[in-house]
Amino acid sequence: MATFFNSVSLVGSISDMKKYTVQDVFKGVNFSLLELEIAEKAFEEILVKKGDVLLTPGQFVPYQYFVFSGCLRTYFISETGKEYTLQFAIKDWWITDYTAFFTNEKSMFYVDCVTDAVICKISKESMEQLYKEVPQIESFFRVKMERFFGSYQKRILSDLASSAEEKYLRFVKSYPDIEKNIKNYHLASYLGITTESLSRVRHELAKK
Amino acid sequence: MATFFNSVSLVGSISDMKKYTVQDVFKGVNFSLLELEIAEKAFEEILVKKGDVLLTPGQFVPYQYFVFSGCLRTYFISETGKEYTLQFAIKDWWITDYTAFFTNEKSMFYVDCVTDAVICKISKESMEQLYKEVPQIESFFRVKMERFFGSYQKRILSDLASSAEEKYLRFVKSYPDIEKNIKNYHLASYLGITTESLSRVRHELAKK
DNA sequence: CTTGTTTATTACCATACATCAATTTTTTAG
DNA sequence: CTAAAAAATTGATGTATGGTAATAAACAAG
Numbered sequence A, B: 001m002a003t004f005f006n007s008v009s010l011v012g013s014i015s016d017m018k019k020y021t022v023q024d025v026f027k028g029v030n031f032s033l034l035e036l037e038i039a040e041k042a043f044e045e046i047l048v049k050k051g052d053v054l055l056t057p058g059q060f061v062p063y064q065y066f067v068f069s070g071c072l073r074t075y076f077i078s079e080t081g082k083e084y085t086l087q088f089a090i091k092d093w094w095i096t097d098y099t100a101f102f103t104n105e106k107s108m109f110y111v112d113c114v115t116d117a118v119i120c121k122i123s124k125e126s127m128e129q130l131y132k133e134v135p136q137i138e139s140f141f142r143v144k145m146e147r148f149f150g151s152y153q154k155r156i157l158s159d160l161a162s163s164a165e166e167k168y169l170r171f172v173k174s175y176p177d178i179e180k181n182i183k184n185y186h187l188a189s190y191l192g193i194t195t196e197s198l199s200r201v202r203h204e205l206a207k208k
Numbered sequence C: 001c002t003t004g005t006t007t008a009t010t011a012c013c014a015t016a017c018a019t020c021a022a023t024t025t026t027t028t029a030g
Numbered sequence D: 001c002t003a004a005a006a007a008a009t010t011g012a013t014g015t016a017t018g019g020t021a022a023t024a025a026a027c028a029a030g
Helices: A033-042 A098-103 A124-133 A135-161 A164-174 A184-191 A195-207 B033-042 B098-103 B124-133 B135-161 B164-174 B184-191 B195-207
Strands: A044-048 A053-055 A063-069 A072-077 A083-089 A110-113 A117-123 B044-048 B053-055 B063-069 B072-077 B083-089 B110-113 B117-123
Touching: A033 A124, A063 A098, A063 A124, A083 A184, A083 B135, A098 B135, A117 A124, A124 A135, A135 A164, A135 B083, A135 B098, A135 B135, A164 A184, A164 A195, A184 A195, B033 B124, B063 B098, B063 B124, B083 B184, B117 B124, B124 B135, B135 B164, B164 B184, B164 B195, B184 B195
Parallel strands: none
Antiparallel strands: A044 A117, A053 A110, A063 A117, A072 A083, A072 A110, B044 B117, B053 B110, B063 B117, B072 B083, B072 B110
């Protein structure tokens, strides 16, 4: 099934190809040449394949990942063996187990690739260094986290107040580009319903 | 019922009583005397009463609130008239509609007082000014938001993966000091179940 | 203390979604 | 293109939680 990041299909750094740059990562930040150079060094661009696992439960979380292309997800497997998807990440999103990343605790989650992807990774230490050397970046991330926070808030509300059908509709409306990339069972595990229920929800909606 | 903040029971600033200080708000921050003075000015300490409403849906969100004592909550009322509680805040917590606060959009939520409380409020403009004048405070809030974020993440997971009973047990274990302050229907609206179901859950647990 | 009001409990029935199992459709690999 | 595997659908049935209503308990005001 899923193959582990360290053991397979790590195609390697292609940063010298300059397909993507740090400026793609920090859109809107006005770097000086010096700052740009500092930021460049903090990143490593990598290719990953569908099924690759970037993070497993029980590990510390040294990196966060920025997605240039493709689709990744964070998910959790309960004691009963069921999968629950916390987050998907497509182009321009960041992903990792942020709770563990921030607190230096061990992760509860898997992060894996739903499709082949081009991503870059940055370590926590590099991040903190960057905050000091390029103060704009601390603000940049603050704003990112604020938005992220907002999306979590909306989700909590949606989970509390909505039926399976409503949650499904909200998802496809909010994230049409994600739906294209994922299997039904991925989406079901995000919505907190079974694949069977998702199938029935779609069937009902199609009739309308 | 609930009385509006602007219209009633605003006991007024008692900052000259020096019961609480900005140092209580920013625990761990080492202020210079000058910085302390700057920070002091950004705050207004106020007494609020059970039922007072600090924020209503459709309003812009000029303030965030820090709780010195008492209990507040953020909640949402759906089209069907049901209440869903997003968050409670007791001593040392911050509360507002952060999504709207950050994005300068109108709130979807009410914030009201579950009990009489002593709080202080700070405006978004003051915040941003403070970030500039006391850089430690931007870091302070980043860490706060990181923790907040983590609690939201855990909640999303709990909502996805847990039964009513499990969610209840998680809540009382995580927030024993909150449970003391709130009515059953407050807790039910946070867990996303009915008061009847909460009552049954407790009944079942008592038998064990 | 008494009375009215708010909050919590209990019982009975309804429903959304889960579970299990069989089948069809789509995707993948040779 | 074909065969095997993975994913999605459909049907029959089970279960947790919701809805309604009646009652009881807790709280608040005079």
